[in-house]
Every structure is written in structure tokens, then in C-alpha cells.
Amino acid sequence: MTPKIAHVFPESCMLIVLGVIIGLLLIYTQAATVSPLTADVFFLYLLPPIILDAGYFMPNRLFFDNLFTILIFAVIGTIWNALMIGISMYAISLTNLFGMPVPMLHMFLFSSLISAVDPVAVLAVFEEIQVEEVLYILVFGESLLNDGVTVVLYHLFEGYSEVGEDNIKAVDIASGVASFLLVALGGTAIGIIWGFLTAFITRLTSEVRVIEPIFVFVMAYLAYLNAEIFHLSGILSITFCGITMKNYTEQNVSTKSHTTIKYGLKMLASSSETIIFMFLGVSTIQSNHDWNTWFVILTIFFCSIYRILGVLIFSAVCNRFRVKKIGFVDKFVMSYGGLRGAVAFALVITIDPTAIKLQPMFLTATIAMVYFTVFVQGITIKPLVQLLGVKKAEKRTLTMNERLHERVMDYIIAGIEDVAGKQGNRRWRNKFKRFNNKYLTPFLVRDKNVIEPKLLETYSNIKMQEAMEKLHNN
Amino acid sequence: MGNKSSLMLQEQDIRDIQAETGFLPSQIERLYSRFTSLDKGDSGTLSREDFLRIPELAINPLGDRIVHAFFKESEDDHVNFRQFVRVLAHFRPIKTSQDNKLNAREEKLRFAFKMYDLDDDERISREELLAVLHMMVGENISDDQLNSIAERTILEADRDGDQMISFDEFCSALERTDVEQKMSIKFLK
Numbered sequence: 321m322t323p324k325i326a327h328v329f330p331e332s333c334m335l336i337v338l339g340v341i342i343g344l345l346l347i348y349t350q351a352a353t354v355s356p357l358t359a360d361v362f363f364l365y366l367l368p369p370i371i372l373d374a375g376y377f378m379p380n381r382l383f384f385d386n387l388f389t390i391l392i393f394a395v396i397g398t399i400w401n402a403l404m405i406g407i408s409m410y411a412i413s414l415t416n417l418f419g420m421p422v423p424m425l426h427m428f429l430f431s432s433l434i435s436a437v438d439p440v441a442v443l444a445v446f447e448e449i450q451v452e453e454v455l456y457i458l459v460f461g462e463s464l465l466n467d468g469v470t471v472v473l474y475h476l477f478e479g480y481s482e483v484g485e486d487n488i489k490a491v492d493i494a495s496g497v498a499s500f501l502l503v504a505l506g507g508t509a510i511g512i513i514w515g516f517l518t519a520f521i522t523r524l525t526s527e528v529r530v531i532e533p534i535f536v537f538v539m540a541y542l543a544y545l546n547a548e549i550f551h552l553s554g555i556l557s558i559t560f561c562g563i564t565m566k567n568y569t570e571q572n573v574s575t576k577s578h579t580t581i582k583y584g585l586k587m588l589a590s591s592s593e594t595i596i597f598m599f600l601g602v603s604t605i606q607s608n609h610d611w612n613t614w615f616v617i618l619t620i621f622f623c624s625i626y627r628i629l630g631v632l633i634f635s636a637v638c639n640r641f642r643v644k645k646i647g648f649v650d651k652f653v654m655s656y657g658g659l660r661g662a663v664a665f666a667l668v669i670t671i672d673p674t675a676i677k678l679q680p681m682f683l684t685a686t687i688a689m690v691y692f693t694v695f696v697q698g699i700t701i702k703p704l705v706q707l708l709g710v711k712k713a714e715k716r717t718l719t720m721n722e723r724l725h726e727r728v729m730d731y732i733i734a735g736i737e738d739v740a741g742k743q744g745n746r747r748w749r750n751k752f753k754r755f756n757n758k759y760l761t762p763f764l765v766r767d768k769n770v771i772e773p774k775l776l777e778t779y780s781n782i783k784m785q786e787a788m789e790k791l792h793n794n
Numbered sequence: 795m796g797n798k799s800s801l802m803l804q805e806q807d808i809r810d811i812q813a814e815t816g817f818l819p820s821q822i823e824r825l826y827s828r829f830t831s832l833d834k835g836d837s838g839t840l841s842r843e844d845f846l847r848i849p850e851l852a853i854n855p856l857g858d859r860i861v862h863a864f865f866k867e868s869e870d871d872h873v874n875f876r877q878f879v880r881v882l883a884h885f886r887p888i889k890t891s892q893d894n895k896l897n898a899r900e901e902k903l904r905f906a907f908k909m910y911d912l913d914d915d916e917r918i919s920r921e922e923l924l925a926v927l928h929m930m931v932g933e934n935i936s937d938d939q940l941n942s943i944a945e946r947t948i949l950e951a952d953r954d955g956d957q958m959i960s961f962d963e964f965c966s967a968l969e970r971t972d973v974e975q976k977m978s979i980k981f982l983k
Contacts, residue, residue, distance in 0.1 A: 721947055721951050722970065725967070725968055726971060729906055731854055731855060732860060732905065732906060732977070733885070733977065733979060734854060735850075735856060735860040737979055738848050738854070739845065739848065739860070739864075740828060740979065750850075750854075754853070775927075776939065779942070779946060
């Protein structure tokens with residue numbers, strides 16, 4: 321029985337169901353008043369571990385190779401979603417279908433929080449289905465990077481709502497665009513700075529190995545808080561902190577510390593994820609609801625439609641620049657993988673009901689949307705992926721041949737791009753590599769600098785594995 | 795042949811090159827203007843010095859080998875535009891709709907193979923492997939370590955026990971690698 325359930329339902333669905341049951345029990349027995357998921361608890365304690373885990377174990381190479389596509393989807397795609405959903409819903413509300421007028425700016429506030437794909441939900445579902453790596457990084461990278469856009473849009477429309485529709489000038493819109501750049505780039509910059517700082521500190525910890533994991537966790541968390549203090553994007557900050565520090569800390573810390581970091585992070589992240597989904601379930605029972613059938617149905621409808629349209633449009637744009645095209649099946653999985661989750665929920669409960677009267681209706685619609693994407697899309701995505709024959713990820717450790725020859729291919733391509741006179745992505749990577757080897761690595765890494773550390777790393781990994789196998793066989 | 799007009803690309807040449815390499819006319823024209831800008835002596839051909847004047851290529855550890863690959867097809871020490879484009883054509887992305895031999899997976903792999911196989915005996919020996927490793931890692935790794943990496947690489951790939959990697963063994967060692975993507979460039983139109 322149990323294995324079958326696990327086969328059909330993703331873990332996140334089961335957790336929400338469990339949360340609902342607990343919520344029901346608590347309400348009927350009146351045993352205790354639970355505080356449901358509050359925005360502070362979510363943003364300060366539950367979200368950072370998941371994002372750090374994602375950033376620290378990010379396949380950097382894959383991420384930066386696809387950065388252009390990811391950015392198009394995360395930035396322009398999210399703005400597109402927010403605007404189109406907002407406009408459509410506002411147009412519908414003019415026909416009085418919802419039984420009440422909805423101010424335009426309130427509608428945009430709602431559409432901006434509902435339009436972002438959620439990294440927690442995407443991770444929870446995609447970790448299980450194991451699609452091919454490029455497809456995975458596209459959906460996942462988008463969900464991580466669109467946070468910058470979501471936070472800005474949300475605060476923007478929150479501010480606009482306070483000012484009122486009539487008092488908005490062109491200057492306010494210009495400052496909105498500027499604040500987007502500031503929030504996204506500022507958050508990224510803070511993350512990178514803390515990442516380098518962490519790398520530098522782990523260089524000095526060879527005498528006190530026990531504190532190595534703590535430094536990685538605490539410094540990354542400080543990066544997150546540091547960004548949040550200034551209302552910059554904490555998610556971007558902690559993501560880039562993880563990406564930046566990884567290569568250096570891995571060389572600095574001992575093998576044992578590294579194992580601790582790895583499993584500590586995994587454990588923290590999966591407990592956070594569990595708690596978030598359970599809290600979501602519990603909060604569904606507790607919160608004040610205002611069910612508006614048309615509003616809920618149209619929210620779900622427009623979110624799905626504009627997701628599909630957005631994916632079609634932007635993948636057509638990206639395909640003009642990509643060597644590996646986004647195929648039909650990929651487009652389908654990308655539009656279907658646009659799950660909404662706890663970030664939308666946490667944002668909707670931070671809306672002040674006294675200022676925005678329709679908050680309960682927004683809350684109900686958001687919960688409905690989260691349930692729809694996590695349950696309907698989450699449950700059906702696995703069979704669909706099998707049905708469509710999406711390439712699955714193959715877990716593999718690189719052989720020495722693969723590592724070596726792939727490096728040679730990188731150099732060949734970089735050389736050929738120089739000959740053909742084209743500014744490519746790979747050329748930038750080689751530029752960074754040279755800069756890194758010359759200036760950063762000697763400063764941030766304890767051991768003598770090595771120009772191709774990955775070659776050595778692969779070699780020692782292989783040797784280590786063989787030694788372990790030998791031990792086991794004896 | 796020194797005057798510019800004779801170096802202009804003729805319609806017929808473009809068509810021929812297009813048929814041979816699969817590049818679009820606009821890509822060929824773009825590559826041609828790149829070719830002429832590299833050709834400092836206006837001779838209609840490129841010499842080794844022309845290539846090595848590209849600053850990035852000069853510090854690429856495999857720069858010499860890559861330049862060498864351009865001269866494989868020509869007898870003398872000059873590469874004309876036709877040969878130049880032929881080499882670049884290996885790096886066109888593979889499209890299922892247009893079949894072209896130059897950019898097939900096998901050709902891409904062969905190009906990489908030739909980076910090692912300097913003496914053209916269709917085998918990578920331990921010395922050839924070590925030479926490439928030396929270029930890539932610089933002076934900071936001890937010879938012992940490099941030796942053991944080279945030995946490990948051969949051990950993994952070598953199936954017929956001759957202590958060398960033949961082209962077939964090379965291909966099967968890279969079976970899981972997405973060569974189509976790794977060895978392709980999006981040429982601007």
C-alpha cells in the first residue's frame with residue numbers, strides 16, 4: 321500500500337493533506353490555537369535553508385551556460401505573467417462578474433504575487449521526477465531568479481496602492497524600473513561579497529575543523545539577512561552566496577567537514593520543505609476565507625493560459641540564440657512545471673487586510689491556485705513525463721576520460737570562437753577562469769594554486785571510490 | 795593577386811561553400827569579413843602568425859594545436875578562405891533537417907582526437923596525453939600526479955591492451971557526452 325501511494329502522489333501533496341488533517345483536528349478538538357504560517361517565520365527561518373541548499377549544490381556550469389534563457393524567463397516572463405494576469409482579471413472585474421469592483425492596483429498586487437513560479441514547489445516535484453538536466457535547470461533557475469522580480473513587483477504595487485491610482489506619476493514608474501535593477505543586482509552583489517568572505521574565512525580554519533560547517537551556514541544566512549535588511553532580494557543573495565563560495569570552500573575544508581556541510585544542508589532543506597507544506601495545510605483550515613467561485617476559476621485559468629503563452633513566446637525568442645533548442649516536449653514540461661507555492665502564500669498573508677479590503681478573497685484564490693498546481697499538476701506531471709518520453713537525468717560520476725576530453729573540448733570551442741571572432745558565453749567563462757586562477761584562487765584557497773583543479777579532483781574521487789570498494793570487498 | 799577586387803567573394807564561391815559546409819550565405823559573408831580582418835598582409839590567405847596575433851588564442855593552452863588543425867588541409871603554410879570555412883564548419887550545430895558530413899558527431903570527435911594525436915597514427919599514446927595535460931595544467935602539478943592521471947585515462951579507455959587510445963576507443967569513452975552540444979557554436983547570421 322505505502323509504496324503505491326508514494327508512486328502516485330508527490331511528497332508535497334501528502335504533506336499538505338497531513339497538514340489539513342492536523343488543522344482539522346486542532347480546530348475541532350479546540351486543543352490549541354495554532355499560529356499558522358506567518359510571513360516572518362517563512363521568510364526568515366524556513367525559506368533560507370532551501371534556497372541555500374539549491375544555490376550551494378547548483379550545477380554552476382549548467383546554470384551559467386543557460387543563464388541567458390533563464391534570465392529571459394525569470395525577468396521578462398514573470399513581468400509578462402504579472403501584467404497579463406492583472407490586466408485580464410481587471411477587465412473581467414469590470415463586467416461585475418465577481419459581484420464587486422476590484423481596484424486596478426489591488427488586482428496588480430494580486431497578480432504580481434501569484435505570477436511567480438515557486439522554487440520550493442518546483443524543487444519538491446522536480447527532485448522526484450528527475451528530468452534531464454537542461455530542462456531541470458531551466459525551470460529551477462527561473463524559479464530561483466524570478467524572486468527579484470516578484471519582490472519588486474509586489475512592493476511596487478503595494479506602494480502604488482497606498483499612494484492611490486490617481487497620484488501615480490511617470491516618475492514613480494521610472495523609479496519602479498530602477499528599483500528592480502537595484503533589488504536584483506544589489507541582492508546578487510551582497511551574496512557574492514559574502515560568498516568570497518566565506519571562502520576567505522575557510523582558508524584560515526585549518527586548525528579548528530569543527531567550525532567549518534558552521535561558517536558556511538552562518539555566513540550564508542548573514543548574506544540573506546543582510547540583503548533583507550535593505551529590502552533587496554534575499555533569495556538572490558543567498559543563491560549567489562552559495563554559488564560563489566562553493567568552489568573555494570570545497571578545496572579549503574576537510575573531507576569530513578564537507579560531508580557534514582552536504583548532509584547538514586540537505587537535512588535542513590528537507591525539514592524546511594516538510595514544515596512549509598504542512599503549515600500550508602494547517603493554515604488552509606485556520607485562515608479567514610472568502611470564496612468567490614469566478615475569481616478562483618479565472619485566476620487558475622489565466623495563470624495557466626499565460627504561462628503556456630509565455631513559454632511559447634519566450635522559448636521562440638531564446639531558440640534563436642541557443643545551440644540546443646528548446647523542443648516541444650521541453651516547452652510542455654516548462655509550462656506545466658510552473659508551480660505556485662509557499663512564496664505566493666507568504667506574500668498574500670503579508671497584505672494588510674485593513675488597507676486592502678479584498679485580502680481574504682486574494683488569500684483564498686492563492687490557496688486554491690497553490691492546491692491546483694501542487695495537486696493537479698504535481699500528480700499528473702510524473703505520468704505525463706513518462707508518456708511524452710522526456711529524457712530522464714542520468715546520474716553519473718565523470719570518468720577520467722570524460723573529464724579530460726570535455727575540458728579539451730572547452731578549450732577548442734573557446735579557441736574556435738576567438739578565430740571566428742564571436743563573443744560567446746564560453747569565452748567569458750575562460751576569461752573568468754584566467755582571472756580566477758591568477759588573482760582569486762591564490763587569495764581564497766589555502767593550498768598552492770592549481771590551474772585545472774577539477775582534473776585532480778576527478779582523479780582523486782575515482783581513486784577514493786576504488787579504495788572504498790576494495791575495503792568493502794575485503 | 796594583391797589587389798582587393800580579386801579577393802571579393804563571388805556569388806558562385808558562396809554557393810559552392812554553402813553546398814560544401816552548410817553555412818548560410820549571410821554566415822559565409824560574416825566569416826569572410828572576419829577572414830579579411832585577420833589577413834593582415836592582404837594576401838588572401840592566413841599564415842600562422844595571422845592566427846597567433848589573436849590575443850585570446852595566444853594564451854589558450856591548446857592555441858597552437860587549434861591553429862595547427864587549420865593547416866592540416868593545406869600543403870603549404872597558408873590557409874585560404876575555403877579551408878578556413880571548412881574547419882569552422884565542424885562546429886556548426888547539428889540539425890536533423892540538413893545533413894552535412896562536416897559537422898557530424900564523428901567529425902566533431904575526430905577534431906578533438908586530433909588535438910592529442912600529433913603524429914597522425916590514429917592512436918593517442920601516453921606521451922601525447924601527457925603533452926596535452928602539461929599544456930592544460932601548467933607547472934603546478936607534479937609529474938607523478940600527471941603520470942598517474944594519464945595512466946588512469948588510458949587504463950579506462952584502452953580495450954585492446956595496446957596501452958594507447960585508438961579513435962574507436964576514444965569515441966566509446968565519450969559515449970555519454972553530449973558532443974553535439976559541447977562542440978558546437980552558434981554562428982551569427
